[in-house]
Amino acid sequence: MYKISVIPGDGIGKEVMEATLHVMEALNLEFDYVYADAGDEYEEISGIALPPETIDIVRNSQACLFGAAGESAADVIVKMRQELDLYVNLRPVKSYPGTKSVFDDLDFVIVRENTEGMYIGLEEYTEEGAVAKRVITRRASERISRFAFDYAKKTGRKKVTAVHKANVLKKTDGVFKDSFYKVGEEYPDLEKEDFYVDATAMYFLTKPQIFDVLVTTNLFGDILSDEGAGLVGGLGLIPSANIGDKQGLFEPVHGSAPRHAGKGTANPAAMMLSAVLMLDYLEEHDEARKMEKALIDVLAEGKVVTGDLGGTASTMEMAAEVRKKLESL
Amino acid sequence: MYKISVIPGDGIGKEVMEATLHVMEALNLEFDYVYADAGDEYEEISGIALPPETIDIVRNSQACLFGAAGESAADVIVKMRQELDLYVNLRPVKSYPGTKSVFDDLDFVIVRENTEGMYIGLEEYTEEGAVAKRVITRRASERISRFAFDYAKKTGRKKVTAVHKANVLKKTDGVFKDSFYKVGEEYPDLEKEDFYVDATAMYFLTKPQIFDVLVTTNLFGDILSDEGAGLVGGLGLIPSANIGDKQGLFEPVHGSAPRHAGKGTANPAAMMLSAVLMLDYLEEHDEARKMEKALIDVLAEGKVVTGDLGGTASTMEMAAEVRKKLESL
Ligand SMILES: CC(C)[C@H](C(=O)O)[C@@H](O)C(=O)O
C-alpha cells in the first residue's frame, strides 16, 4: 500500500489527473490517495496558492501526483521543489509513436538541478533596474551529478553529458563542471563529456542522437527540456519527476491550459507518463512497463486518441482505452 | 571609401575571411581595410588575446569584420562588445537553399541584448561554491527594445516578440518585459507579444513560423540563436551583427573550428553573410542584395560548395564561384 498525495490543481490538471487515476485502478497495486489543494483556484478562495497543509501532506506521502497550476505555477511548484528539497528534475525526451516528432528515434534524459541556480529567489530592484543572483554550490552540483551518474548506471545508459556556460560564467559554471568531473571519477565505466548550453541547443537539432543522459543547472534544464519536448512533438507527452531523498513529485511538463480546460479533451498522456515515472520511482518496474506499454499501444494505433494526436476521443475515452489495454496485458 | 577593420583571428576564421574579402573585391564599393590581431594565436605570441590597439583600430573604423577566436573567444568577443558598447546582437534565422534544414520556410530575426544580463562579469567564489549576478537595467532593456521595434519597422516586419522568464525572474525580467511594452507604445502599428524562454525554445520546433522579430536578454539570446541555427541546418550559414551607436562588428556565429582549420575546406557562407549584414549596416542595400543573391545562387545550384553542404569544393573555390556570380549580376 503506497501513500500517494494527489494535487489535481487547475484547468486541465484536474482532467488529466482523473484520467490517469482511472488507468491506475487497473494496476496490481494498492494506493492510499490523499488529496491536497494548490494553484489559482485555491488561491482565489483562500488567498494562498500553496497552503502549508499541502506541503505537509506531500511531505507525509511517499510520492505525489501533481496535475498543473495556472498563473501561480511558479510559486507553487518552485516552492514545493525547494521546501521538500526535491533536488532532481528528471525529464525524458523520448519519441513515441503516433506523434508529430521531428525525430522518431530519440531516447535521452535530462537531469536538471532543481533547487538553486537562477531559481534561488535572490532578486533585488536597484536604481537602474534589478539584479538577480545565480547561486551554484558544490554540494548541489555534486549531488545532481551523482544522481545523473547513478541513474545512467541503473538504467544501462552509457554516457553523461554536463551542460554549462563555463566560458562566460567561469566561476559558477566552473564549480558545476568541476563537480561533475570530480563525481564522475567514481564512475569509470561511464563516458563523460561536456558542452556549452548554446552548442547543446543546436546539437539537439543537428545531432540529438549523441545524447544519453544530460545533467545541467536549473534554468538551462528548464529551457533545454522544453526544446527537447519540441523535438518529440510538444508538451503533450512529456512527463517529469521531481525527486528528493524522501519523496518524489510527478507532473506533466505542460501547464493548466486554461483555454482548453473544462472541455474534457485534454491529452492525458504526459500525466500518465508521469505516473509511470512514479511507478519506477517506487521500484514497481513491472507495473510501470505495463502501464507504459498500454499507453504506447493506444498511441501507435492512433484510433482512440485526443485531438492534438489526430483523433477525436475525449480525455476519458482515451483513458478507458488505455485501461482496457492494461487489463489485457 | 569605407574604413573597415579586419580581424581574421584563429583557425578557420582566417580562411573564411580571405574567401569573403575575395568576393567583396567584386562589389562596386571601395574599402580601406585595417588589419588587427586578436585570439589564441596572438595570445600565444604576445600574452594577451585582445590588445588595446585592436580595440582602438575597431573604434576608429566604421565597421569590423571578425573571423573567429578559439579558446579566448569569450574574452575577446565579450570584451569587445562591452568596450565598444555594441549593445545589439542581431542574428537572422533564415532557411537557405541546399542546406539540411528542419524547416525550409523560416525567416525571423533574433535581437539579443549584448552588454549585460549574465555577461556583466560580476561573479564571486563563496564558501559553498560561486555566485554570479544577472544585471538588467531599464536603460539597456529600453534601447534594445527600441532597436528591435525600429528594425522591424525599417525592414517591413510586423511583430516583435519579447522573450523572458518573468514568472521566475520576477524583478529582472519584470524590468525587461515592462521596458519592452513601454517602448512598444511608441510603435502602435507593430504587433507585440511575449513568451517565456522555455516555451519559446519549444515553439521554435512546434510553430517557428509565428516568429518575426524576437528581442531578449543576453544569455537567452545566446541559447535561442544557436537553437535557431540548428533549425536551419547548423552554424555554417549563420551570420551575426554586433551593433552600437558608432560601429558594427560582423562575425559568423561559428567558432574557429581547430579540427577543421588549415585544410582550406571551411564553409565561408556565414562569414559572407556577415559581410552582407555589414553592407546593410552601411546602408549599401543594393550591394548587400547582390552579394547575398550570388551566394544563394551558388547554394541553390549546390555544385561548387564545401563538404558540409554536400559538395567537394575548397573554401576558395566556393568563393571564386560566388564572385563569378556576383560579377555577372
Ligand atoms: C512554471 C515554471 C516555474 C516551471 C519552471 O520554470 O521550472 C516550468 O516551466 C517547469 O519547467 O516546470
Ligand SMILES: CC(C)[C@H](C(=O)O)[C@@H](O)C(=O)O
Ligand atoms: C564565445 C561566446 C562567449 C559567445 C557568447 O556566448 O556570446 C558565442 O557563443 C556567441 O554567441 O557569440
